[in-house]
Amino acid sequence: MTSVVNHITVDCVGDPYDLARFWSLVTGNPLSDDDQPGDPEACVIPPAGTGPLMLFVRVSDAKTVKNRMHVDVKPTDRTRDEEVARLRDAGARLVSDQRRPDGTGWVVLADPEGNEFCVERSDAERSAHPAT
Missing domain, CATH: 3.30.720 (Signal recognition particle alu RNA binding heterodimer, srp9/1)
Incomplete structure (x- = not known):
């Protein structure tokens, strides 16, 4: 089970x-x-x-250290970079930019409470430019 x-x-x-x-x-x-x-x-x-x-x-207690678990999100109708911009406009904060020159990688953002999450490439981006 x-x-x-x-x-x-x-x-x-x-x-x-x-x-x-x-x-x-x-x-x-x-x-x-x-x-x-x-x-x-x-x-x-x-x-x-x-x-x-x-x-x-x-x-009652605020977040004080890095998350032990987080979610990764993948845009469905826009690119990773467009999604990062949209989420930052909505109140997310940039934590770490892990994008690579070949288009792979991800971006670590934090929600308004500081909970970290990653934005990955969309399926369309993965198909157009698979990781080497």
Whole structure:
């Protein structure tokens, strides 16, 4: 028997609803209809069968070190560089630029709470310029 990942839980010291709105923008998935600003938790819900929910929970302690686990996102309808620009405009902060001259690599961003995540190349970019 196996298990499936049901939630990816992200701690935050601010309003979980605000952080969930950021991740809703990142993923294009809606927030739960039950969530409201000021609630102690909020959830971003992907279409059924497409992946785990993202659950944002208020905690009292701030992030102090690098994440032990993070998510990688891959744009579906734009390039990696366009996605990085879009997410920075939405409030993400650049942590580390790992793009290489041959077009491979990734970009490490942090969400408004400082949780790090990577932006990878899109499938179209991978097909057009596979890694050597």
